[in-house]
Amino acid sequence: MQGNRVRHIVGVAAVLTVGACENDSIKSDATAPEITEALGSTVSAAGAEVLRFRSKGPTATLFFASEEADGGVLFGDLQVDRAKSQGQQETFLFYIVQRCDPSGECVSVAEGAGLIPNGDFVVGRGEARLHTNISRDNSNFQLITGSGGRLSLQWKGTSAFTTNFHNQARTRSSGFGIEHFQSAGTFSSALAEGMVFGIGVNTFGQLGTMRTGVVIIFK
Numbered sequence: 001m002q003g004n005r006v007r008h009i010v011g012v013a014a015v016l017t018v019g020a021c022e023n024d025s026i027k028s029d030a031t032a033p034e035i036t037e038a039l040g041s042t043v044s045a046a047g048a049e050v051l052r053f054r055s056k057g058p059t060a061t062l063f064f065a066s067e068e069a070d071g072g073v074l075f076g077d078l079q080v081d082r083a084k085s086q087g088q089q090e091t092f093l094f095y096i097v098q099r100c101d102p103s104g105e106c107v108s109v110a111e112g113a114g115l116i117p118n119g120d121f122v123v124g125r126g127e128a129r130l131h132t133n134i135s136r137d138n139s140n141f142q143l144i145t146g147s148g149g150r151l152s153l154q155w156k157g158t159s160a161f162t163t164n165f166h167n168q169a170r171t172r173s174s175g176f177g178i179e180h181f182q183s184a185g186t187f188s189s190a191l192a193e194g195m196v197f198g199i200g201v202n203t204f205g206q207l208g209t210m211r212t213g214v215v216i217i218f219k
Contacts, residue, residue, distance in 0.1 A: 053214040055083035059185070060121075060128045060155050062192040062205035071102040074109075076196055078153075080121050080130055081210065091121045093132070093141070095151075097196065110197055112148065114141030126157035128207055130194075146197070153194035155205050160189035178217040185210035 061079040068074065078095040097110040112134060120132035134141060134148030166184040173179075185208055192205030 049217070051214075051216045053216075054212065056211040057082035057084050057089075057209070058123045058128065059187075059208050059210045060123075060130070060190070060192075060205065061187075062153070062155070062201070062203055064192075064196070064199075064201045064203040066199055066201075068099075073100050074098070074199060075100065075106075076110075076199070076201075078151075078196065080116075080128075082118070082121055082123065083212070089118055091116050091118050093121075093130075093134075093151075095196070097146075097199070108145045110146035110148075111144040112142060112146070113144070114138070116141065126207070128155045128190075129153070149197040151194075151196055153192055153196070153201065155190040155192045155207050157207050158189045158191060162186060162188045180213075180215040182213040183210060 059079065059081045062077075064074075064076045066074040066076075074097060076095065076097040079093070081092045083090055083092065092114070093116050094113040095111065096108060098106045099109050100106040116132045116134075116138070120130060122129045130151055130153045133150050134143070136143060136148065164184075164186050166182075168180075168182040171179045171181075187206045187208035190205040190207045191203075193202045195201065
């Protein structure tokens with residue numbers, strides 16, 4: 001159970017890390033700033049259970065907007081991450097699609113997060129491809145809104161810009177414990193196109209490499 005909790009925290013934290021960034025190729029792991037080894041070292045863990053998690057790998061993101069015939073607009077965010085930790089490789093996907101009517105009222109029509117097969121996300125130099133089918137049969141994926149469906153997307157890097165980032169946060173909860181989170185990496189601009197649950201997408205995206213470190217101290 002705690003392993004699943006750590007995986008969920010890392011995945012959500014990775015999604016929240018992404019800001020505005022972008023270039024012409026996915027950077028190697030060596031170009032991403034290092035996570036410091038002192039992560040969580042200032043916390044006294046006497047008598048508490050401590051879980052440590054570190055991962056690194058490629059990531060791809062996109063945002064799209066699609067106008068509908070009645071004047072409404074569909075807005076979508078998607079991020080897919082390949083993480084390798086302690087020799088184990090996993091691929092995490094997060095997406096949300098909201099529909100806003102002409103009055104500005106918005107509702108979520110599709111949202112999900114979790115693990116997908118590693119082979120569904122293929123990364124090359126300056127490009128990435130995602131071909132996956134989201135369904136309730138995948139016990140490692142949580143469908144929050146909607147029934148899932150097929151995602152078929154391709155990213156190609158551009159030379160518009162590149163951004164490096166290094167974020168860290170510390171959270172204390174009375175019912176949970178203490179969590180330290182650090183992330184660092186490089187994002188480059190990309191063009192993304194394909195289909196998101198039957199919606200045609202041709203938009204700006206990002207390709208990059210991200211390192212993540214988490215320390216959780218359970219009370």
